[in-house]
Amino acid sequence: xxxxxxxxxxxxxxxxxxxxxxxxxxxxxxxxxxxxxxxxxxxxxxxxxxxxxxxxxxxxxxxxxxxxxxxxxxxxxxxxxxxxxxxxxxxxxxxxxxxxxxxxxxxxxxxxxxxxxxxxxxxxxxxxxxxxxxxxxxxxxxxxxxxxxxxxxxxxxxxxxxxxxxxxxxxxxxxxxxxxxxxxxxxxxxxxxxxxxxxxxxxxxxxxxxxxxxxxxxxxxxxxxxxxxxxxxxxxxxxxxxxxxxxxxxxxxxxxxxxxxxxxxxxxxxxxxxxxxxxxxxxxxxxxxxxxxxxxxxxxxxxxxxxxxxxxxxxxxxxxxxxxxxxxxxxxxxxxxxxxxxxxxxxxxxxxxxxxxxxxxxxxxxxxxxxxxxxxxxxxxxxxxxxxxxxxxxxxxxxxxxxxxxxxxxxxxxxxxxx
Amino acid sequence: xxxxxxxxxxxxxxxxxxxxxxxxxxxxxxxxxxxxxxxxxxxxxxxxxxxxxxxxxxxxxxxxxxxxxxxxxxxxxxxxxxxxxxxxxxxxxxxxxxxxxxxxxxxxxxxxxxxxxxxxxxxxxxxxxxxxxxxxxxxxxxxxxxxxxxxxxxxxxxxxxxxxxxxxxxxxxxxxxxxxxxxxxxxxxxxxxxxxxxxxxxxxxxxxxxxxxxxxxxxxxxxxxxxxxxxxxxxxxxxxxxxxxxxxxxxxxxxxxxxxxxxxxxxxxxxxxxxxxxxxxxxxxxxxxxxxxxxxxxxxxxxxxxxxxxxxxxxxxxxxxxxxxxxxxxxxxxxxxxxxxxxxxxxxxxxxxxxxxxxxxxxxxxxxxxxxxxxxxxxxxxxxxxxxxxxxxxxxxxxxxxxxxxxxxxxxxxxxxxx
Numbered sequence: 001x002x003x004x005x006x007x008x009x010x011x012x013x014x015x016x017x018x019x020x021x022x023x024x025x026x027x028x029x030x031x032x033x034x035x036x037x038x039x040x041x042x043x044x045x046x047x048x049x050x051x052x053x054x055x056x057x058x059x060x061x062x063x064x065x066x067x068x069x070x071x072x073x074x075x076x077x078x079x080x081x082x083x084x085x086x087x088x089x090x091x092x093x094x095x096x097x098x099x100x101x102x103x104x105x106x107x108x109x110x111x112x113x114x115x116x117x118x119x120x121x122x123x124x125x126x127x128x129x130x131x132x133x134x135x136x137x138x139x140x141x142x143x144x145x146x147x148x149x150x151x152x153x154x155x156x157x158x159x160x161x162x163x164x165x166x167x168x169x170x171x172x173x174x175x176x177x178x179x180x181x182x183x184x185x186x187x188x189x190x191x192x193x194x195x196x197x198x199x200x201x202x203x204x205x206x207x208x209x210x211x212x213x214x215x216x217x218x219x220x221x222x223x224x225x226x227x228x229x230x231x232x233x234x235x236x237x238x239x240x241x242x243x244x245x246x247x248x249x250x251x252x253x254x255x256x257x258x259x260x261x262x263x264x265x266x267x268x269x270x271x272x273x274x275x276x277x278x279x280x281x282x283x284x285x286x287x288x289x290x291x292x293x294x295x296x297x298x299x300x301x302x303x304x305x306x307x308x309x310x311x312x313x314x315x316x317x318x319x320x321x322x323x324x325x326x327x328x329x330x331x332x333x334x335x336x337x338x339x340x341x342x343x344x345x346x347x348x349x350x351x352x353x354x355x356x357x358x359x360x361x362x363x364x365x366x367x368x369x370x371x372x373x374x375x376x377x378x379x380x381x382x383x384x385x386x387x388x389x390x391x392x393x394x395x396x397x398x399x400x401x402x403x404x405x406x407x408x409x410x411x412x413x414x415x416x417x418x419x
Numbered sequence: 420x421x422x423x424x425x426x427x428x429x430x431x432x433x434x435x436x437x438x439x440x441x442x443x444x445x446x447x448x449x450x451x452x453x454x455x456x457x458x459x460x461x462x463x464x465x466x467x468x469x470x471x472x473x474x475x476x477x478x479x480x481x482x483x484x485x486x487x488x489x490x491x492x493x494x495x496x497x498x499x500x501x502x503x504x505x506x507x508x509x510x511x512x513x514x515x516x517x518x519x520x521x522x523x524x525x526x527x528x529x530x531x532x533x534x535x536x537x538x539x540x541x542x543x544x545x546x547x548x549x550x551x552x553x554x555x556x557x558x559x560x561x562x563x564x565x566x567x568x569x570x571x572x573x574x575x576x577x578x579x580x581x582x583x584x585x586x587x588x589x590x591x592x593x594x595x596x597x598x599x600x601x602x603x604x605x606x607x608x609x610x611x612x613x614x615x616x617x618x619x620x621x622x623x624x625x626x627x628x629x630x631x632x633x634x635x636x637x638x639x640x641x642x643x644x645x646x647x648x649x650x651x652x653x654x655x656x657x658x659x660x661x662x663x664x665x666x667x668x669x670x671x672x673x674x675x676x677x678x679x680x681x682x683x684x685x686x687x688x689x690x691x692x693x694x695x696x697x698x699x700x701x702x703x704x705x706x707x708x709x710x711x712x713x714x715x716x717x718x719x720x721x722x723x724x725x726x727x728x729x730x731x732x733x734x735x736x737x738x739x740x741x742x743x744x745x746x747x748x749x750x751x752x753x754x755x756x757x758x759x760x761x762x763x764x765x766x767x768x769x770x771x772x773x774x775x776x777x778x779x780x781x782x783x784x785x786x787x788x789x790x791x792x793x794x795x796x797x798x799x800x801x802x803x804x805x806x807x808x809x810x811x812x813x814x815x816x817x818x819x820x821x822x823x824x825x826x827x828x829x830x831x832x833x834x835x836x837x838x
Binding site for chain 1 (some may be wrong): 436440441444447448451452553554555556560563564565566567568569570690692695696702707709710711712713714715716717718721723724726727728731732734735785791
């Protein structure tokens, strides 16, 4: 039986989950996949954690060089998070012929090109199923199930923390700060929640998934990003009355020439399958020209669900004799093939001082600019307008003009509507 | 570049879709997967269809022997449907070293063991992603993404025809026969709809998916089967009031020792993700001990979605130098490891002649037999009861006793409730 030696870099939540699965499922994987996978080394300073997991202290490596020079190690799985030292360590591993497995979306989305190069040099593979949507095989689907499709769009709830917060705000009518606090208390959000609530995490994942979908590097600086920290619970409630559910979405589209990619809170029709994705669950909707819509749903985080994807990748990395190369990572990014603007429908809420005339003036201004108004209503001191499709830049310009109307105080909310 | 020759057996809906994708995506697949896939032969008597698809008539083979003896053909994709001659032709292909690709769930579920043997003999692979849930990569997920999981349950809407009929019945309050007729008019149901509406199609798929999930042969005769032809629209309406949606489900569970598998209409809570799967869409919910719940959703049928899965399998079959073997197909089925009974909750409707006392007598009888009544109500001439969990055999026995009550005319409906 083929023996695969694994090194685990870091024994945090997912590192620990991975060790647990590799241990409890060792015989099962031998039986079903014909691989004997053994943890041969760990890189972890916290010896209490090593002991807590029941790992032999003799396996603790003194540094990355000890790991990459060990011929019994074939796969290096990384759980540090953050860009460095993960990036340098994994490049070393690849150059030394060790395939890498990682859940680190920030590092991966920022370093894919360099990792690819190192992998080519060392004839080793890059495996990152766990970097997007935990245990859900979205990467496998894009790389190994859609070969006969030109993918045209992707839309996903790829961050559990923000989905938990928005679900609670919507279900219980509680404001953002209260929900964030409770997410932090429950361990769903970090003490510094920026990566999640400001959409960075979703942006990293959007970059990875869109690159795979369109076979084209979609760099972070081409992705529009907006988080949920200024979402007003009032708009979730009004949205609900109008038949919408608010989600933080990672969206991208590609028509074969131009690509657009963005992360922002958006309204979805309540009957859209993504609207039913609640709490810390994640889901990704993809559209291919032949397969039509496909959705994958599951746990986007957690030690065992993410560990499950890591272990699947270790099996893949161990079985494969030739490793998949991502050729698009070699191609220079062509700036002109990325949209700087996008088209969508809009929900607008304005605080107004003169309810008598505000609605008609606002809607007239929108229609004068060639955008249809689908719905308009006065609600207390606010005017709500739902528009048909418009360019984002045009809508922003219209909003600036509306804000100068004497009957209008300011923009209360602008939420894009996706279908 | 590696050249892969393909033979298409039959040019029906999916065969035609596959030819279309292989033609339009030939360059795309060359570029991304490094394979040049060419259709080298077709086996189709209808020459009009051959011309309609723009296929060179010189590619029409005179028989299967011409195909299996052609060294330029590496993969044989089958679109006949039905057991014979598909089965014999594919066994011949495998024995001659041609990998097979099929969407034929009936043939595959009935012949897997023999195909496996032939594949071993000829060192060729079995690829059947398209046999279950069209373009949705559920087979890929079970074989290549869950290696670190013991799967414990599976629950799916795997037949589009019945889901279309039940969705229409539920949305429009129209009876079964009217909906079946309109499904037939729209081409969603066959003139002879038995395979779909009586649950055979779902049973075949349940056998394939459950075998893969539990790595254990789950033969057709171990699967309880009940179709939708006697579903009364009234129960969909009452169910809706109670917060349930009715779906024809393929269900299986495995605790490591015992397996149960069944196909029948069932109520799901309206908030269950499967309840939102409407019309001809399909979805499968799987549960692994580490990954937790995962759901895959998409088009379960149609020329291009199913063709998309066929093409993905052709790419796989063409790339793989060693083919996956399904060792469990060699193992004799151990009858004692299959449950002959199952446990679930029940919705019961009885037609009664004496509304005054029927409800109390029915509920008393149920509770006397050790099953709790969660809800009971009188509705016109009917009494509706929702129970807690019970063995199916016990519940059937209770129902027989209730039917003998003088206040009760007969059982109107028995619907299992799943969560």
